[in-house]
Amino acid sequence: MPIKCQLMLESPVSINYDTYTDIVVAALEELNIEVSSIHNHADPKKAIEQADGIKVGGGNTFHLLNELYRLDILQLIKDKVNQGKPYIGWSAGSNITGLSIRTTNDMPIVEPPSFNALGLVPFQLNPHYTNYQAPGHNGETRAQRLLEFTMVDPHTPVVGIAEGTALFRQSDKLSLLGDKEAYLFCGDQQEIAIPVGSDLSHLLG
Structure with missing residues (x-):
């Protein structure tokens, strides 16, 4: 049985969501990990609930955090990870695991409701x-x-x-x-x- 993971995508300019998903799917193919993107789900919360794990890719950290707030899934992701659901993040996806995004390298192309992030680590x-x-x-x-x-x-x-x-x-x-x-x-x-x-x-x- 493949491990089913939800991929949260947030790069709005440099590459479209479907192309990004294809890149990640190809990279993980040999690991028997079945990846689907949150943008393809009508109910993001249900998709996160049902996934075996969560992956969050790179892009603009401000846009990513803004999307997490817009979809109202920031707290859900935090809760699920704290309950033991695996989380893998790279670039912006690792940035949001800290207390806030105040030390990102990215330009603030959007203004999220708060800089507070997942807080999966206390730094x-x-x-x-x-x-x-x-x-x-x-x-x-x-x-x-x-x-x-x-x-x-x-x-x-x-x-x-x-x-x-x-x-x-x-x-x-x-x-x-x-x-x-x-x-x-x-x-x-x-x-x-x-x-x-x-x-x-x-x-x-």
Whole structure:
């Protein structure tokens, strides 16, 4: 029996929902995971209830969160995941697992009712984290932008996760998977390297 997952799509400009769904379906075909997109369901809440798991893809984080509020499924997803339903998110889909979307890299193309997100982990996330600065680029680095966040909210940790890495949570255990370091920002702690394989369970409080 294939594992049935619901895919929440939110990229409104760069690619249409059906094309995105086809890409994800093709990528997961060998894993025997049956993916359907929430945009094809007349009753999104029922679809989430009946799914074995939830996947949330990439795109614009502001638009994604706005859609979750518009469809009134933000709390439902949170409840189902807290009850044990698997959740996988990448890019914007990982951004919304934190307390809020205040540390996203995206432009605010829409204004959601709130920046508050799923809160599946009690800290902020910054996907696609990189400390690279192109020669001749005089704008802020990612680290400088996250420093700005920690200056106004010094008590909330931010974890920057690089390409090819993931945070894996199972109950009260949290670890870093992949082949690159992550970085922690919190108060006076700035860009503290987190080695691959680290146990980050202490960040769960």
